[in-house]
Amino acid sequence: MSIFYLIYIEFMIRINAPHWLIFALWHLISFIFIAILLVITVIILVLFERKYLAFYTRRKGPNRVGTYGCLQTIADAIKLLFKENIEPKNIDKMIYYTAPLLVFSPIMTVWFLIPFTSGIIPFDSSCSLLLFMAILSIPILATLFAGFSSGNKYSLIGGLRACTQAISSEIPLFLCLISISILSGSMNLDSIVKMQNDSIFQWYIFPNILGFIIFFISALIVMNRTPFDLPEAESELTAGYHSEYSGMKFAMFFLGEYALTFILSAFIATLFLGGYNSPMGFYISDLLNLPIIFQEFLKNIEQFIWLMLKTGILILIIMWIRASYPRLTTEKTLIFSWYILTPLAIFNIFIMAIYKLLRSIL
Amino acid sequence: MEVISQDRILDINIGPQHPSTHGVLRMVVSLCGETIININPIIGYLHRGLEKMAENRTYLQYLPIVDRIDYLSGFFCSYAYLNGIEKLLNITPSEKAKYIRTITMEMNRITSHLLWLGCFLMDLGASSPFFYAFIEREKIIDILEDLTGSRMMYNYYTLGGVKRDIDIDILNRIKEFSDHFETALKEYEDLIEGNPIFLSRTKNIGLINKETANQYSITGANLRASGIKKDLRKDSPYLIYNNIDFEVPVLNNEDSFSRFVIRIKEMRESKKIILQCYNWLINHIKDEEIKSNINFMHIKPEGKVISEVESPRGLLQCIIHADGTKKPYRIKWRTPSFYSVQLINNLAKNYKLPDLMSIFGSLDVIMPEVDR
Amino acid sequence: MFENLKNKFEILRESEYQQDIHSFYIKKEDILNVLSYLKNSPSYLFERLDCIYTVDINNSFEVIYVLQSDKYNTKCTINCNISYEEEMPSVTSIYSSANFDEREIFDLFGVKFNNHPNLKRILLPESFEGHPLRKSYKMQDERLRWNNGSN
């Protein structure tokens, strides 16, 4: 177990708390720590995207609030908090209010599956890939609810588009997961990361380059990012499925989209780019010979930084694509994902099986 | 097309306040699923009654209002109006005034095409070319602001010429702009012309063949994209277009992609015209005579005239009926966008909703022209 | 150039625009076959109707069709004088660009065009009464009244 858990256990025994309390408190603390971590990264991500797009279009981006505009997203969040909660007349009240919840909570839970460092694995289960597949189809339900319950024609069309697009993109996504589990032989994320640990050529991106591309593109479709951002296409449907939401409800949708981007790029990093392993095969913290307890702590930090670096690069690429491509129509997205992505994904599974067979023979 | 039962049709209106209707046009679109069955454009939200205003204002008072007919190409409207009056009073502007008018009109054509380019690509979802187009457009508008005094409502032309002379540094800024403009145009082509996503959105969508073009009296770049080589600057050259060599781009695969390519080529042609005007103007700085000395306030023209000009959106006609008093008897503005709006219904039938944006965007319709 | 037009149809009057554009005054009844003749006959080929506009001259309307031919690069206008309440035949069957033009004339002048696809107000709201571009139109809004001839 990790170093933090040892310190925690020792402290709890000293004040001789009951056993069930130790176990429950530990999960509560890790939940709160990681939830705060997620919210902070989402806030940074929103501001970063606006600055990054401004960088590409020769603008400056927000720099009024805070020194370099750093408090901009916090100001937006507070503004949304105090906005009046407008509720349109003919809405289906129950579904209308569950839609924002359905966006944010599954993303929080999926966030637990990722092994941050070798020491800290918030939720380690033998079939975490399966869990990822199951939980990640709930946000699509949220867009469906939002679209159909807010009683306005534009969000109805937006909701329709979101569902057809999401269903057609889930299948190649999960087929690529199967190809990963063939390679690594297990569904447990931690063992997948450990299988890729000694050097950059061990990463799953090299044997599985086709799976990486398919996973990346279908992740773009699931995230509703350009060039597939049809559900909230501003030019046709004003704001798509979340046009009737204002105030904190809209913030949930808005932050949910960014959290989904962060989660999916973190997953691509763990599955294909060797989660917290360093590309050179050894950790810098091994070189400087420090006392064991201190060196273990430094290794965890460095592993976490490697994971965040890879996720950051992927997010840069996703936002770069957003800056430079127009939008596809619904019909062409569906044709693209059914006729091109899904057969390629199935074909990729065969390749991975043959590759695994050859490797085991040689 | 089998008859669709009434309850499967959803009527949504892409209403007056909508991000992509280039002003205040309301389209009642009846959809079955995502395919469009019928579009009913409703106009009139920007009707200011410009033709009625002409009847109780003198010719000089109506001049500033003329820029507001198509506020993206103010020079073309004021030229059409003044050219009509000059024909009635048979005043001929001096050679230098003609050159200054041509250079300012071609610069205005580039700004109007750049704004169309930015909005068209923003409709299709690409957000960054919008900013690149506006950066280039800002350079021209700065030059025009220093020359005429205001950014859009120029009120710079007057009877027989222009109000103020062009001095050296404005000419040099124009020269430096047009040298740099080629790289900007190259950038748009790199960014968009080969892009498979853009091609799939605009290739053979919204086809205007020759008969419907003539039937609906479409003019300008939309017409030249359907293979009919018709440009007023070549057919009946006005101003100094007869001693300037430029060619009129014509494509004949009729879809909204060729309308896009044609407008990029037209911007290149305008750049060539500007350079030639610059070369003439540079060594004619000294001569003074740039406007006629007839006092604009007391003119009393007589007769009927149709004065035409090739505006960025097509053929702009100002028909003046003057009856010898201080005020015009009747002024009719034939504006090109009024006729491209009618076209949407049979153009965008049974296409998908997102395709409607790429068809309507490529027609370059501006609402002040439609509603007058 | 317009000889066989003249001897084929009965031209009431002929006048001219400032720059050699001929205009022919004809009766209301044979507007349709004049326009279709001009459009289809090989010697004219006026296949583009630039615009239709109306002038309110000594309390009768003059409806003017501006035609343009690409082949011969010429323009001509067909005029027709009608009184206030008369009806005009609609030319949308020949030139479908006339659809919006005729609706605008109906909206601003009040000239009714029979067998027009949907003759409704186009520029002004449905509830607007009166036709503003008529000379006899009295503007109710006092503020808009021009300061009666002080110049």
Added chain:
Amino acid sequence: MIKSFILPIKELIKGLYTVFKNGFKKRVTLEYPEKKKLLNNNFRGKINYIKENCIKCGICQNVCPLISCIKIDTDFSIDLSQCIFCGNCVENCPKNALYFTKEYELAVNNKEKLILKEDN
């Protein structure tokens, strides 16, 4: 078949590259309240009135396209809330009693302030 597959990829990369190239060009934002655009003296801003030159001939009132923007009967007044800064009055005034300034920030909290009387 390969050609029709490789060419789109090349075009997509070219699109990305042009956007990337634009990242390193000079910024164009002008922070408005701190840095203002410099205007030359052709600029048509607020209109000022010189009392001495004016001979109350009424030409500016006849030339102005608006109805009640300039009033000349006893004392002179311009209603800047209506004025469209077209410059007809400034050009046609025989005695140059009106001239353009470079001031364009005319936001006031009540409309009376926008009516320029003779004194200011």
